[in-house]
Amino acid sequence: MINTKENKIKAYLAGVNLNDPNFDYYMTELGELSKANQMEVVGQTSQNADKLAAGTYFGLGKVNQIRAAAQGLKAKVLIINDELTPTQIRNLEKMTKLRVLDRTELILEIFSNRAKTRQAKLQVRLARLQYEFPRLHPSENNLDQQRGSGGSNGGFANRGSGETKLELNRRTLGKQITAIKKELKDISKQENIKAARRNNSRLPKVALVGYTNAGKSTTMNELLKVFSDTANKKQVFEKDMLFATLDTSVRRIELDDKLSFILSDTVGFISKLPHNLVESFKATLQEAEDADLLINVVDSSDQNMIQMIKTTQKVLKELGITEIPIITAYNKADLTERNYPQIEGDDILYSAKDPVSIRQLANLITKRIFANYEEIKLKLPLQASKIVAHLHENGQVLSEDYKESGIYMTVRLPERDIKELKKYLI
Numbered sequence: 001m002i003n004t005k006e007n008k009i010k011a012y013l014a015g016v017n018l019n020d021p022n023f024d025y026y027m028t029e030l031g032e033l034s035k036a037n038q039m040e041v042v043g044q045t046s047q048n049a050d051k052l053a054a055g056t057y058f059g060l061g062k063v064n065q066i067r068a069a070a071q072g073l074k075a076k077v078l079i080i081n082d083e084l085t086p087t088q089i090r091n092l093e094k095m096t097k098l099r100v101l102d103r104t105e106l107i108l109e110i111f112s113n114r115a116k117t118r119q120a121k122l123q124v125r126l127a128r129l130q131y132e133f134p135r136l137h138p139s140e141n142n143l144d145q146q147r148g149s150g151g152s153n154g155g156f157a158n159r160g161s162g163e164t165k166l167e168l169n170r171r172t173l174g175k176q177i178t179a180i181k182k183e184l185k186d187i188s189k190q191e192n193i194k195a196a197r198r199n200n201s202r203l204p205k206v207a208l209v210g211y212t213n214a215g216k217s218t219t220m221n222e223l224l225k226v227f228s229d230t231a232n233k234k235q236v237f238e239k240d241m242l243f244a245t246l247d248t249s250v251r252r253i254e255l256d257d258k259l260s261f262i263l264s265d266t267v268g269f270i271s272k273l274p275h276n277l278v279e280s281f282k283a284t285l286q287e288a289e290d291a292d293l294l295i296n297v298v299d300s301s302d303q304n305m306i307q308m309i310k311t312t313q314k315v316l317k318e319l320g321i322t323e324i325p326i327i328t329a330y331n332k333a334d335l336t337e338r339n340y341p342q343i344e345g346d347d348i349l350y351s352a353k354d355p356v357s358i359r360q361l362a363n364l365i366t367k368r369i370f371a372n373y374e375e376i377k378l379k380l381p382l383q384a385s386k387i388v389a390h391l392h393e394n395g396q397v398l399s400e401d402y403k404e405s406g407i408y409m410t411v412r413l414p415e416r417d418i419k420e421l422k423k424y425l426i
């Protein structure tokens, strides 16, 4: 349901600046995240400090100031720019009389609202449970509550009457976490089988990565429109909102001259992505890890473009992805004054909505991934059907002619594969 302005929850943003040059940008992002969560931002404040107050995050004077300001603006929620400790959340809620949401919870909330497939839902749920686990605390009414003797919890009854609700909750949560991990592992196993099939074909793999809402999915869809056969054209979901994509989609792109590659679209990034979330989404991001080439899609019309590029680089590093070559693709050039498409070295300025741009992008990708491919002509014995099949799987077969004297083929292959075929070269 779309909330109108009237019934949107009013939120007040606040953060402590520990001398971070990116602080203003993080606050801007926090505002975007709040809006993505159906909230209306009514005001914001910050405090410069050398360190965070252990119990309250802000200094006490600042907390009072926030309470007054938020009350005046009729805010119901206080949104904090960092991940807080459970104690900090509790104290701030008590002192401000506001519901307190930290950055991590905000991002988790958006992800849970967006998740559609079983895998995405489980991944978000796992991240959320792991976030909640250390935050479980005995609330006022269950602090002293002990499990009644002879209760209905069968198997656990002998755990002793001293068990608090808290311990019970912890155990329940722990079990849920284990169960979700197991189910995710099963899903991931099936995915791995599919991935292995793709790996076997040894077609080059290209992954679209980058900041959320940069236009990764749009770029994939437009490449599919221009280059794929109908069976492969299935479009992916694209929309003007943060984290539209939570699942990785994989498609085969067939270029005009029989060159093909595998393209994947992945979940978008943002600063300070919660650690648990990155962990849970590792399986989904596997495609990026396995890629031969990454396309870092950037919204070139956004004034925070440089920060967004840095954010993507940082998340990739956190994922351990440091060795894969990258093309930086500056998208949405139609919203700028600059001429496009334009290629400069490994970079391209383009618009995903412009077919000429899309062809140029494909050219650039092709140049990179097929850089070490060579075109060769072969004459194979008629009975060499295994080699023929292998060439179809691993190379780009440009022509194939069956004659009485043998099979004549023109093939593009990676350099390393050519050695083995030396005796058939013509």
Ligand SMILES: Nc1nc2c(ncn2[C@@H]2O[C@H](COP(=O)(O)OP(=O)(O)OP(=O)(O)O)[C@@H](O)[C@H]2O)c(=O)[nH]1
Pocket: 211, 212, 213, 214, 215, 216, 217, 218, 219, 237, 238, 239, 240, 241, 242, 243, 244, 245, 246, 266, 267, 268, 269, 297, 331, 332, 333, 334, 335, 350, 351, 352, 353, 354
């Ligand atoms: N004007 C313009 N809009 C674009 C262009 N490319 C994408 N968009 C729009 O930008 C918005 C986000 O596009 P997506 O393709 O969903 O972005 P994404 O990078 O996949 O985003 P996430 O999945 O959320 O990470 C959509 O509304 C697109 O229509 C472009 O070249 N020009």
Ligand SMILES: [Mg+2]
Pocket: 216, 217, 218, 237, 238, 244, 245, 265, 266
């Ligand atoms: Mg997307």
